[in-house]
Amino acid sequence: MTPDVFKRSLDEIAQSVAAGETTASALLDVVEREQARWEGGEIPLHAFLSFGGDNARAAAQTVDASTPTPKARGPKPLLGVPVAIKDNLCTLDYPTTCGSRILEGYVSPYSATAVERLEAAGAVLVGHTNMDEFGMGSSCEASAYGPTRNPWDLARVPGGSSGGSAAAVAARLVPLALGSDTGGSVRQPAALCGVAGLKPTYGRVSRYGLVAFASSLDQIGPLAGSVGDVALALEIIAGQDPLDATSSAVPSGDYAASARQGGGLDGVRAGVPRQLAVDRLEPDVRGDWERSLARLEELGVRLVEVDVPALEAATAVYYVLANSEASANLARFDGVRYGRRSRDASTLTELYHRSRSEGFGAEVKRRILLGTFALSSGYHEAYYDRAAAVARALGRELAAALEGTDVLLSPASPSAAFRLGERSDPLTMYLSDVYTVPANLAGLPAVAVPSGVSAEGLPLSLQLVGRAFDEARLLRVAAAFEAAADFRRPMLPVAPTQAPPEAPV
Amino acid sequence: MSVERADVERIAELARLRLGDAELDRFTVQLNGILAHMDQLAELDAEAAEAESQAAPEAGAPLRADTVGPDALRRPPSEIATDWKHGFFVVPRLAAQDRLAEGGDASGLEGADDDA
Numbered sequence: 001m002t003p004d005v006f007k008r009s010l011d012e013i014a015q016s017v018a019a020g021e022t023t024a025s026a027l028l029d030v031v032e033r034e035q036a037r038w039e040g041g042e043i044p045l046h047a048f049l050s051f052g053g054d055n056a057r058a059a060a061q062t063v064d065a066s067t068p069t070p071k072a073r074g075p076k077p078l079l080g081v082p083v084a085i086k087d088n089l090c091t092l093d094y095p096t097t098c099g100s101r102i103l104e105g106y107v108s109p110y111s112a113t114a115v116e117r118l119e120a121a122g123a124v125l126v127g128h129t130n131m132d133e134f135g136m137g138s139s140c141e142a143s144a145y146g147p148t149r150n151p152w153d154l155a156r157v158p159g160g161s162s163g164g165s166a167a168a169v170a171a172r173l174v175p176l177a178l179g180s181d182t183g184g185s186v187r188q189p190a191a192l193c194g195v196a197g198l199k200p201t202y203g204r205v206s207r208y209g210l211v212a213f214a215s216s217l218d219q220i221g222p223l224a225g226s227v228g229d230v231a232l233a234l235e236i237i238a239g240q241d242p243l244d245a246t247s248s249a250v251p252s253g254d255y256a257a258s259a260r261q262g263g264g265l266d267g268v269r270a271g272v273p274r275q276l277a278v279d280r281l282e283p284d285v286r287g288d289w290e291r292s293l294a295r296l297e298e299l300g301v302r303l304v305e306v307d308v309p310a311l312e313a314a315t316a317v318y319y320v321l322a323n324s325e326a327s328a329n330l331a332r333f334d335g336v337r338y339g340r341r342s343r344d345a346s347t348l349t350e351l352y353h354r355s356r357s358e359g360f361g362a363e364v365k366r367r368i369l370l371g372t373f374a375l376s377s378g379y380h381e382a383y384y385d386r387a388a389a390v391a392r393a394l395g396r397e398l399a400a401a402l403e404g405t406d407v408l409l410s411p412a413s414p415s416a417a418f419r420l421g422e423r424s425d426p427l428t429m430y431l432s433d434v435y436t437v438p439a440n441l442a443g444l445p446a447v448a449v450p451s452g453v454s455a456e457g458l459p460l461s462l463q464l465v466g467r468a469f470d471e472a473r474l475l476r477v478a479a480a481f482e483a484a485a486d487f488r489r490p491m492l493p494v495a496p497t498q499a500p501p502e503a504p505v
Numbered sequence: 506m507s508v509e510r511a512d513v514e515r516i517a518e519l520a521r522l523r524l525g526d527a528e529l530d531r532f533t534v535q536l537n538g539i540l541a542h543m544d545q546l547a548e549l550d551a552e553a554a555e556a557e558s559q560a561a562p563e564a565g566a567p568l569r570a571d572t573v574g575p576d577a578l579r580r581p582p583s584e585i586a587t588d589w590k591h592g593f594f595v596v597p598r599l600a601a602q603d604r605l606a607e608g609g610d611a612s613g614l615e616g617a618d619d620d621a
Binding site for chain 1: 506507508512513516517519520521522523524528532535536538540541543544545546549567571577578579580581582583585586589594595597598599600615
């Protein structure tokens with residue numbers, strides 16, 4: 001079996017397992033062969049931090065041991081499908097490091113609800129994917145275990161922080177991966193890697209077992225080769241969870257059916273915020289954006305200009321709120337109960353200082369400092385309280401814009417995939433998130449859909465933002481756009497010819 | 506708003522981070538660049554500051570019963586702990602305890618205000 005099998009939809013792969021045409025073990029063999037190919041090249045892809053092993057093989061054998069029948073398919077819509085999990089999603093008996101040295105050696109004593117739901121649907125977990133440390137980054141360069149590369153061009157980043165998940169799907173190592181999205185960390189790497197990626201409405205998917213970065217912004221989201229597959233994955237992981245008090249009681253939907261609905265989009269109104277500043281986009285991104293709008297109009301969509309003034313402050317708001325919450329959430333990593341403990345500490349205070357300073361990377365330290373400052377006495381009114389107020393204003397403005405429209409549109413990223421080491425200034429990196437953070441701040445669902453390629457052959461994507469808990473409509477529109485865009489993801493070469501770039505410090 | 510090196514040292518102490526000289530210098534420069542971007546918040550319309558909950562209140566997010574039960578770990582804490590004895594996570598002594606053992610005064614010492 002060739003990796004062509006992962007050009008098929010999740011549904012087709014599961015059906016072939018149920019029909020006995022293939023087995024979960026055979027699919028795992030394909031994944032392992034492809035992983036060896038991508039790691040054996042001159043520049044390893046490095047999508048995974050922990051891969052395969054006894055856990056994956058045992059899971060595949062468990063699936064195969066149950067008699068595969070079309071009936072077995074019914075309650076297990078992902079029967080035998082190999083999936084990858086971002087390394088901040090706790091998985092029983094798997095190393096779960098969040099891309100950080102401070103959790104080096106930590107093996108999770110439980111599984112996240114989203115992970116358990118995928119397993120209950122028959123999926124076979126093949127490993128944990130690389131990520132920017134604790135979700136803090138937009139390039140996967142901030143992983144303590146080395147960067148993941150972009151399969152389209154190994155000298156470039158896959159985006160972040162779910163860079164490993166995006167790269168694994170783009171390279172056809174797996175047909176489905178889970179990531180997490182706090183300010184764009186599913187959508188931006190999906191865009192840079194030319195795959196579909198969704199951030200659900202806040203509360204749509206349980207955060208139980210997701211190592212917290214910013215608890216009011218984090219959501220787990222799927223990355224896959226198509227909007228239809230993203231929709232199916234969402235259907236499986238969505239729904240209230242008593243273990244997550246922020247998970248919503250709003251009933252989840254038949255998202256896969258919504259995505260399959262097809263047809264034209266006559267009568268659909270799409271809002272285009274006046275504040276997108278598209279004149280500042282790279283020419284290729286702007287050209288693709290304008291073509292995407294034209295395609296939507298051909299499908300019957302009516303474009304409506306909307307006014308969202310608070311959008312201009314969204315990144316500033318995000319970096320205050322997210323880092324403030326992160327500084328609190330990461331206080332638990334103190335070397336006491338789990339993870340890395342400094343060997344040099346002779347007092348408890350020294351234990352905290354040394355373990356954290358030795359265990360955290362520069363980006364994490366920087367964000368903890370920012371967040372601690374924004375919450376500190378004398379400054380929290382000017383920073384945290386004000387950012388929270390502006391976030392509420394942004395939420396109101398987006399909700400108002402969505403009253404008169406069905407979806408809002410923007411490019412998913414202001415640029416195509418950039419080169420490793422190109423964005424050494426932290427602020428420049430933060431501005432990569434300009435189009436994605438508003439959906440997190442407002443708790444709205446948003447999806448990145450590949451729309452074209454740049455002059456250099458790098459993927460470009462459109463972002464669609466929907467109303468809260470209206471993923472059905474969002475995914476229907478996204479799937480219709482996807483069909484019209486006809487983005488072709490090639491089978492990528494094994495031995496890329498680019499010279500090895502300088503590794504970033 | 507800008508910060509001095511001494512401010513970054515103070516913030517690092519609050520965050521229980523120990524930074525070297527080079528780190529302090531680097532973070533001071535970087536934080537100032539980022540804070541300059543965040544300072545646009547101060548220029549925004551004060552009307553935005555009215556209190557309102559961010560997310561629309563969920564209809565029917567049910568409360569769970571107020572009962573105590575076993576935690577949801579599938580492996581015991583002892584398997585993930587760095588150091589574990591008799592049901593406790595073991596940590597280094599407080600510096601204050603050492604000083605007391607030597608017959609000294611615990612107050613004002615490093616770690617004296619730490620909870621064990």
